[in-house]
Amino acid sequence: MSKILIIDDERAIRRALREILEFEKFDVDEAEDGKQGVEKAVSEEYAIIFCDIKMPNMDGMEVLDALKDAAVESPVIMISGHGTIDTAVQAIKKGAFDFIEKPLDLNRILVTIRNASDRAALVEERKVLKKTVQRFKGTSIIGETPEILQIKSMIEKVAPSDARVLVTGENGTGKELVARSLHDLSNRKDQAFIEVNCAAIPAELIESELFGHEKGAFTSAIKQKKGKFELAEGGTLFLDEIGDMSASAQAKVLRALQENVIQRVGGEKDIKINTRVVAATNKDLRKEIEEGRFREDLYHRLAVILIHVPSLNERREDIPVLAEHFLTMVCNEHGISRKNFSPDALDALKQTDWTGNIRELRNIIERLVILCGETIKGEDVRLFSNPKTVKN
Ligand SMILES: Nc1ncnc2c1ncn2[C@@H]1O[C@H](COP(=O)(O)OP(=O)(O)OP(=O)(O)O)[C@@H](O)[C@H]1O
Numbered sequence: 402m403s404k405i406l407i408i409d410d411e412r413a414i415r416r417a418l419r420e421i422l423e424f425e426k427f428d429v430d431e432a433e434d435g436k437q438g439v440e441k442a443v444s445e446e447y448a449i450i451f452c453d454i455k456m457p458n459m460d461g462m463e464v465l466d467a468l469k470d471a472a473v474e475s476p477v478i479m480i481s482g483h484g485t486i487d488t489a490v491q492a493i494k495k496g497a498f499d500f501i502e503k504p505l506d507l508n509r510i511l512v513t514i515r516n517a518s519d520r521a522a523l524v525e526e527r528k529v530l531k532k533t534v535q536r537f538k539g540t541s542i543i544g545e546t547p548e549i550l551q552i553k554s555m556i557e558k559v560a561p562s563d564a565r566v567l568v569t570g571e572n573g574t575g576k577e578l579v580a581r582s583l584h585d586l587s588n589r590k591d592q593a594f595i596e597v598n599c600a601a602i603p604a605e606l607i608e609s610e611l612f613g614h615e616k617g618a619f620t621s622a623i624k625q626k627k628g629k630f631e632l633a634e635g636g637t638l639f640l641d642e643i644g645d646m647s648a649s650a651q652a653k654v655l656r657a658l659q660e661n662v663i664q665r666v667g668g669e670k671d672i673k674i675n676t677r678v679v680a681a682t683n684k685d686l687r688k689e690i691e692e693g694r695f696r697e698d699l700y701h702r703l704a705v706i707l708i709h710v711p712s713l714n715e716r717r718e719d720i721p722v723l724a725e726h727f728l729t730m731v732c733n734e735h736g737i738s739r740k741n742f743s744p745d746a747l748d749a750l751k752q753t754d755w756t757g758n759i760r761e762l763r764n765i766i767e768r769l770v771i772l773c774g775e776t777i778k779g780e781d782v783r784l785f786s787n788p789k790t791v792k793n
Pocket residue numbers: 539540541542543544570571572573574575576577578579641683759760763
């Protein structure tokens with residue numbers, strides 16, 4: 402239920418407004434002077450604020466200024482008496498949403514509330530968009546160790562070419578982030594980036610997933626479907642966990658890469674494709690080849706450029722900058738003011754054994770943000786990260 406704040410020194414006005422608003426199923430809060438009103442508006446989020454213009458000590462205009470300084474975004478509706486209409490007009494110029502006049506008119510109040518609610522919904526939408534943009538921005542590759550700087554420079558060099566790239570590294574090291582950066586910095590950036598997790602799709606479905614199928618190709622193929630190679634036309638196809646692909650799918654992917662054509666399952670027509678392939682694996686593909694599980698010819702087609710992402714334990718110097726980055730990101734996502742790390746918290750994070758790499762670091766920071774106070778301390782890290790993994 403939306404909450405509305407009434408700031409007015411006159412109890413009778415507060416009571417009358419409250420009755421109207423509660424009848425309309427709003428949750429109502431009151432403040433009997435400007436100072437108390439500002440305090441409430443800063444500490445709690447209100448859908449709408451009603452504020453009297455003429456009040457002793459802090460008047461409505463001063464309240465408006467204070468709310469603006471505190472970046473309170475709730476629409477403010479001024480309550481104006483006979484002598485204050487001019488001031489009410491000034492208030493609108495200053496950013497108040499609207500004003501109502503005493504004596505209170507039910508219809509006028511309801512119309513104003515409806516308009517303000519629409520505005521509040523827009524403000525909310527803008528906040529969500531802002532967070533999404535921040536999250537998206539947060540996907541740039543963070544790190545300053547020589548290993549990461551080398552990866553970034555490699556991405557910049559390789560991205561604009563159409564060369565295929567094989568990204569290797571343990572789970573959670575940032576392989577997908579590398580693949581996305583390659584796409585974002587390429588001439589294909591305005592076309593699709595399509596991801597296929599080869600390990601997550603059952604062997605019997607992977608071919609249809611990658612190449613599509615014709616109607617009737619198999620029992621459940623009730624209509625024709627395009628595969629990911631076609632959907633990524635002009636863009637980038639990211640084949641994640643390629644080391645888990647079945648032998649028969651490997652043979653078909655090889656043909657697609659050699660000839661730049663595919664055939665849908667159950668189809669006979671060759672379809673030309675212009676799709677850049679970036680693949681990733683946490684497996685040692687050389688070993689997979691030796692043991693007969695991965696085709697060497699496919700390996701050479703995929704690994705024109707090799708980018709290896711080191712584990713987080715191999716680049717502990719990046720932990721503070723990554724931790725600060727995730728702290729900002731997580732606080733924004735949760736809509737709370739930014740917390741901070743004490744120096745010993747950063748030391749404790751640096752000493753932790755990160756078997757799950759950056760994904761695990763991000764998760765632990767989210768846990769710390771939710772569970773700890775304003776300043777996250779070393780003892781918090783030891784308590785809330787997996788205790789067995791902290792090195793002494
Ligand atoms: N250098 C980095 N800077 C900022 N964020 C990163 C970095 N590396 C990884 N991340 C973040 O860590 C998480 C895991 O990264 P990503 O999914 O790219 O790893 P992955 O190696 O592809 O994992 P998996 O092998 O399990 O698929 C993501 O949220 C990603 O945005």
